[in-house]
Amino acid sequence: MGNFSLKPNISIVWRTIALTLLASTLLLAGCATGPVTTQTRIPRPAPPPAAPQPQQPAMPQPEPGVETMPLERGEPLRPQAMPQPELLPPGDMTVEDVQTAVDVAPEAPSDNPVVVSLLQQADSLAASGQLDRAAASVERGLRIAPKDASLWQKLARIRLEQGKYHQAESMAKKSIALARGRPGMIADNWKLIAEARQARGDAVGAQRALDKMMQYSQ
Amino acid sequence: MTKPRKKQSRRRGGRSRIWRALLWLLLIAIGLGLVVGIPWVWKLDRQVTSRFEGNRWELPARVYARPLELYAGLKLSPTALRRQLEWLHYVKVHAVRKPGEYSVKGGRFDIYTRSFNFPDERQPAQRILLAIRDGRLASIKDAASNKPLGLFRMEPVRIANIYPRHNEDRVLVKLDEVPPLLVKALLKIEDKAFYEHHGVRPTSILRAMIANLKAGRTVQGGSTLTQQLVKNFFLSNEKTIVRKLNEAIMALLLEWHYDKDEILEAYLNEIYLGQDGARAVHGFGLASQFYFQRHLSELSPEQLLLLVGMAKGxxxxDPRRHPQRVRARRDIVVQVLVREGVLGEDAAQILLNRPLGVTRKVPSSVTRYPAFLDLVRKQLRRDYRDEDLQNEGLVVFTTLDPEIQFQTEQAVVNQLAKIEKDRGLESGILQGAMMVASVDQGEVLASVGGRDPRYAGFNRTLAMQRPIGSMVKPAVYLTALAHPRIYNLLTPLDDSELVLELPNGDVWAPGNYDHENHENVTVISALVHSYNIASVRLGLHVGIDNVVKMLRALGVTSHINPYPALLLGALDIPPIEALQMYQTIAANGYRTPLRAILAVVDQQGQTLQRYPLEVEQVVPSEPVFLLTTALQQVTERGTARALQYLLPPDLKVAGKTGTTNDLRDSWFAGFSGSHVAVTWVGRDDNQPTGLTGSSGALRVWAAAVRKLDTTPLTPVEPDTVQWAMADIEYGLLTDGQCGEAVWLPFLPGSVFPGQLDCDALYMEDEEVFVPEANGGSRTVSTTDTAPTTAKPRGGKRTWGTFR
Incomplete structure (x- = not known):
């Protein structure tokens, strides 16, 4: 065999050599902030056609010609600013100074009417202190639209209320991953993560989350 | 305490000594009677009241599937909806009048749903109108108001009952829920003077005795409803005087303690009305379901009267075994009601002309879904004692999706038969198992434990541990890709011959499935084509311990042997653990413990326990995204490329085949955007089947997934990902001018390979000149894009400069 081979015990050596050689003759990948440096005809790392597209709503969209009904005739859907004020735990956060930055640019929580109605149901249940039932409503929504960022965020909010801080953070992160291109929702999620970390006594982590939130709040 | 039988008239004795002696004898008898009788009656009283009071009946736990959620846009075929209605025992009629009925015309359904107590709310009965067009639910409306409904839940299908030890089963009814006709007829037939007597009627007992003496056998019963109830409490067909006496005393006691309506309600729930194997059918509520598959309130008059007639014995x-006899009995009931003025002549004539209407017996005492119920029981046992499950009448809400379960069963049953036929295998020799779950919620939607899905025997999804073969490899590659500065999808790997000396002195030389060595393969091509030796080298590189850690993180809980053979799938796990492993991958590294239960509710509708959704990020999303890209290529050009024609073209999925030594186990695990599923095919005696993961399990998997209402795979792209176009077989970047270009994701810090040199590739006559690494050469047509033939051995690589 004429080509080099990768032996298990020389990985570090190989890596060093490879890095050195590649830096001069081949490509070198950039770090998180830099683009891929290309030597010749490397395509720009812009979103390629073959790359995965942004998340589609999981609910199948009715095809043209299919009769569709709004949720309630005559009742236009009210986009709600997230998170719901009544769901915020009173006073266990120290983010009043950045609060205003978060609440800018309210986005519609979801473009799926079924999701919106279940979110509303969850909100009113949570407002009356029925957190378990509120969570059950959100889970019902997730069965219909599992990739809906607003549902994951709502569940994160409920878990936070329930004192399940790790779950709150996990779910907020899932919501962030699904909320690409929606800075308002991402910022809300980071704020939620900050609250969860603060509640766990992780002040440093909370501050990091607040920094993240600020990145998306501008 | 009452002593009803102990009252005897006391008369002053006569003058004669005989009379005096008789009086003494009588007094002694009464004295003895009191001494023996008071404790005796006391004992009977305790028996009968304790039976009547409090925990009067042991109630089985009822297990429900997930409800069908209806909303405009839902993928739904008329056939699937009718299947659902059939599982719910709805009756198809021309004009819908009451709950439990539906009519259908074309794609338009008119359904009168039953009320149902969900854990979160009570849903009243409601008439709804559905329109299905082009395989989707086009509209859903409330029939009364004609207003559209945003979201509507059908009542869930009951999938099982967990029975008490005594094998008694009931569906409790309240007196005010029972159709008045049933109560009226019952009293007319069985006990006309029920509301007047005190538990026993001496006159009717006497009349019955005379009639029986005349006939020389029992032709008439003189028992009141109360006596019959007592008899049912302590079922025994003993016909001794003592028995009769006890019954009479207990009947009087019951009447003394309780009012008439309480006794009547108890009777309605207690009366023995049939036998279903080992299970005794008690009460009109259950009898209605057992014989007609409908709720008692939904029965027609002649059906109610049939049940009344059966109370006699x-x-x-038994209407299924003796329909003629039962019909005659029902007609007698009708005639009695006419005589008693309850029914008019005309109405009676209509009823007399109606058939019995008894349904075919369904195997209701055994679940249709034994493999799934096995999982439910296992998860319930963590929180409940067996006796609570059996006696407390708990209601268990589960995650089973009956439609997906149906499609999965069909796929296992039909595909195994087809594989056997196509390959000339002995019919019935193959076994299979398959599980389906939702990706993001980890809800188990279907579970098939064998090719006879109704057979409650060996459950292969939980009880079988088999090596998973190459299905383990994603854990190896994920461990590597979690170090983006060392490994990316185009990192070269060595697939040349490998001989390992094991700690015990053995020598192990893994081979590739095609018995070839492929030099200079890449991470992605080694996974896509499932090259063994490259995978072993990679696993040794990253460390077997780290691979074990990764498997644990992904959700494998069985014992893991940390030997090199692990890297090729010497890992014996049941399908459910493989499902958990792939769920974590499918959900971008967020592990969600697989759940079969959502909530447990008590008899009164109070939620006892919820099983909430839990997620935990166990692997960073970035390497999982890279892995998913590779696993998707497996289904496009790798070992699972058969999916390209087995699935609809727009349904993108990712997955991995698994094949074990001598083709004993055939596995496939894969996922779409919303569903993850694992399939195993093999033999129970662990003999070779001649099937690879691709020719066996993959076929079953595809047949099931094709039928799912599922979303194509669209992995969530992490922010840090950069894209580059590459030819994964050459392992070089390309601009798409030549080679087979695929967009590949890279993480920050990745070391990129060189650029594919198109000029060197292009030759005249559309032929490609590919120098072999060993100096030989061969030509490959550029129009031939089949992955195996287009794969050069060590093509012209830029990184050849540092060989």
Whole structure:
């Protein structure tokens, strides 16, 4: 065999050599902030056609010609600013100074009417202190639209209320991953993560989350 | 305490000594009677009241599937909806009048749903109108108001009952829920003077005795409803005087303690009305379901009267075994009601002309879904004692999706038969198992434990541990890709011959499935084509311990042997653990413990326990995204490329085949955007089947997934990902001018390979000149894009500069 081979015990050596050689003759990948440096005809790392597209709503969209009904005739859907004020735990956060930055640019929580109605149901249940039932409503929504960022965020909010801080953070992160291109929702999620970390006594982590939130709040 | 039988008239004795002696004897008898009788009656009283009070009946736990959620846009075919209605025992009629009925015309359904107590709310009965067009639910409306409904839940299908030890089963009814006709007829037939007597009627007992003496056998019963209830409490067909006496005393006691309506309600729930194997059918509520598959309130008059007629003796009047006899009995009931003025002549005539209407017996005492119920029981046992499950009448809400379960069963049953036929295998020799779950919620939607899905025997999804073969490899590659500065999808790997000396002195030389060595393969091509030796080298590189850690993180809980053979799938796990492993991958590294239960509710509708959704990020999303890209290529050009024609073209999925030594186990695990599923095919005696993961399990998997209402795979792209176009077989970047270009994701810090040199590739006559690494050469047509033939051995690589 004429080509080099990768032996298990020389990985570090190989890596060093490879890095050195590649830096001069081949490509070198950039770090998180830099683009891929290309030597010749490397395509720009812009979103390629073959790359995965942004998340589609999981609910199948009715095809043209299919009769569709709004949720309630005559009742236009009210986009709600997230998170719901009544769901915020009173006073266990120290983010009043950045609060205003978060609440800018309210986005519609979801473009799926079924999701919106279940979110509303969850909100009113949570407002009356029925957190378990509120969570059950959100889970019902997730069965219909599992990739809906607003549902994951709502569940994160409920878990936070329930004192399940790790779950709150996990779910907020899932919501962030699904909320690409929606800075308002991402910022809300980071704020939620900050609250969860603060509640766990992780002040440093909370501050990091607040920094993240600020990145998306501008 | 009452002593009803102990009252005797006391008369002053006569003058004669004989009379005096008789009086003494009588007094002694009464004295003895009191001494023996008071404790005796006391004992009977305790028996009968304790039976009547409090925990009067042991109630089985009822297990429900997930409800069908209806909303405009839902993928739904008329056939699937009718299947659902059939599982719910709805009756198809021309004009819908009451709950439990539906009519259908074309794609338009008119359904009168039953009320149902969900854990979160009570849903009243409601008439709804559905329109299905082009395989989707086009509209859903409330029939009364004609207003559209945003979201509507059908009542869930009951999938099982967990029975008490005594094998008694009931569906409790309240007196005010029972159709008045049933109560009226019952009293007319069985006990006309029920509301007047005190538990026993001496006159009717006497009349019955005379009639029986005349006939020389029992032709008439003189028992009141209360006596019959007592008899049912302590079922025994003993016909001794003592028995009769006890019954009479207990009847009087019951009447003394309780009012008439309480006794009547108890009777309605207690009366024995049939036998279903080992299970005794008690009460009109259950009898209605057992014989007609409908709720008691939904029965027609002649059906109610049939049940009334059966109260005389359910084994003798069994409508399934003796329809003629039962019909005659029902007609007698009708005639009695006419005589008593309850029914008019005309109405009676209509009823007399109606058939019995008894349904075919369904195997209701055994679940249709034994493999799934096995999982439910296992998860319930963590929180409940067996006796609570059996006696407390708990209601268990589960995650089973009956439609997906149906499609999965069909796929296992049909595909195994087809594989056997196509390959000339002995019919019935193959076994299979398959599980389906939702990706993001980890809800188990279907579970098939064998090719006879109704057979409650060996459950292969939980109880079988088999090596998973190459299905383990994603854990190896994920461990590597979690170090983006060392490994990316185009990192070269060595697939040349490998001989390992094991700690015990053995020598192990893994081979590739095609018995070839492929030099200079890349991470992605080694996974896509499932090259063994490259995978072993990679696993040794990253460390077997780290691979074990990764498997644990992904959700494998079985014992893991940390030997090199692990890297090729010497890992014996049941399908459910493989499902958990792939769920974590499918959900971008967020592990969600697989759940079969959502909530447990008590008899009163109070939620006892919820099983909430839990997620935990166990692997960073970035390497999982890279892995998913590779696993998707497996289904496009790798070992699972058969999916390209087995699935609809727009349904993108990712997955991995698994094949074990001598083709004993055939596995496939894969996922779409919303569903993850694992399939195993093999033999129970662990003999070779001649099937690879691709020719066996993959076929079953595809047949099931094709039928799912599922979303194509669209992995969530992490922010840090950069894209580059590459030819994964050459392992070089390309601009798409030549080679087979695929967009590949890279993480920050990745070391990129060189650029594919198109000029060197292009030759005249559309032929490609590919120098072999060993100096030989061969030509490959550029129009031939089949992955195996287009794969050069060590093509012209830029990184050849540092060989």
């Amino acid at each position: 359910a084994s003798y009047f």
